[in-house]
Amino acid sequence: MSAVETLLRADLRGFAGYASAAGRGFEPRIRLDANESPWANADAGKGLRCYPEPQPDALLEALARLYGVATDQVLACRGSDEGIDLLLRAACSPGAGAVVVAPPVFGMYAVCARLHGAQVVDVPLRDDDLGFAPDLDAMTRAARDACARLVFLCSPGNPTGDVVAPEAVAALAERLRGEALVVVDEAYAEFAAAPSSIGQLERCPNLVVLRTLSKAHALAGARIGCVLAAPALVAALRRCQAPYPLPVPSVAAALRALTPGALARTRRRAARLAQARERLARQLAARPGVRRVYPSQGNFLLLRLADAQGVLDRLRALGIAVRDVRTMPQLGDALRVTVGTPAQNAALLAALDGEGGA
Numbered sequence: 611m612s613a614v615e616t617l618l619r620a621d622l623r624g625f626a627g628y629a630s631a632a633g634r635g636f637e638p639r640i641r642l643d644a645n646e647s648p649w650a651n652a653d654a655g656k657g658l659r660c661y662p663e664p665q666p667d668a669l670l671e672a673l674a675r676l677y678g679v680a681t682d683q684v685l686a687c688r689g690s691d692e693g694i695d696l697l698l699r700a701a702c703s704p705g706a707g708a709v710v711v712a713p714p715v716f717g718m719y720a721v722c723a724r725l726h727g728a729q730v731v732d733v734p735l736r737d738d739d740l741g742f743a744p745d746l747d748a749m750t751r752a753a754r755d756a757c758a759r760l761v762f763l764c765s766p767g768n769p770t771g772d773v774v775a776p777e778a779v780a781a782l783a784e785r786l787r788g789e790a791l792v793v794v795d796e797a798y799a800e801f802a803a804a805p806s807s808i809g810q811l812e813r814c815p816n817l818v819v820l821r822t823l824s825k826a827h828a829l830a831g832a833r834i835g836c837v838l839a840a841p842a843l844v845a846a847l848r849r850c851q852a853p854y855p856l857p858v859p860s861v862a863a864a865l866r867a868l869t870p871g872a873l874a875r876t877r878r879r880a881a882r883l884a885q886a887r888e889r890l891a892r893q894l895a896a897r898p899g900v901r902r903v904y905p906s907q908g909n910f911l912l913l914r915l916a917d918a919q920g921v922l923d924r925l926r927a928l929g930i931a932v933r934d935v936r937t938m939p940q941l942g943d944a945l946r947v948t949v950g951t952p953a954q955n956a957a958l959l960a961a962l963d964g965e966g967g968a
Contacts, residue, residue: 627849771906800826802907
């Protein structure tokens, strides 16, 4: 048993999972083992009559190339959300266990934990002149005190926009080696100037990185993400996954988005968006009633406002949707704004200036 397998639920260490028809071990000429329809649905499109591959080789190879890892370190899943849920299933017994999170942060870590019956231990982000940042020493202590099996970081943070240096992530994982999995959600990494923590995977067997094609790759509707981790952990998560998690059209869309030409366009767009983010941050900071615009490495900005409700009401009246994050800890006066096209950003600024009509 590998060191990382000792961090999984004891009752799942020998768990084989569901054996789908896709595990037949050969490519059949006639498929009569999965109770599929013998006729295609001409109204629905091609390639949908048969169940998809659970983990398509072409997709795993494309994701492995993209992130610079081996294919056995990649689990493709339905967005990062499924990866979070699978980690909870594999590491925490139902109704037991604990996870450590650093709010204000993406809510699905706590939602998945609570649905699973695990304890959620909050270690609030620190807020100072430089912006928000996690207290990694406090997170270490909290993980040990609660015997937590999962510690979640978000870098760039959502909704805060902060980044955690890979060296600091690795140091946290080293401190918790043999005690907990350290999970870094890098959904917005393509927009950040900071390096990824993927390069620390070989050094830290208890490190897990979540990535997604939803943001920079513009495939939110396809629901394709992945877990990058030690091969033993990837294999264990796959045994916990639904039999056929990835729809054929979504896989096809992902493969088109991962061609060299498409990736080059994505990189150019991400760079342009990062420039637009800095420009929009300066413009927003100059608006009356905007108390603070936090530095961000994502495709969004976090704002503190003198009258957040009034701004929200005005934007809604103009058909402009922004994220109300005021229920999150420390953010009672804040909204999160996605960086849009130049026209969308201009409409936002005009609305803040009282222009555009009601």
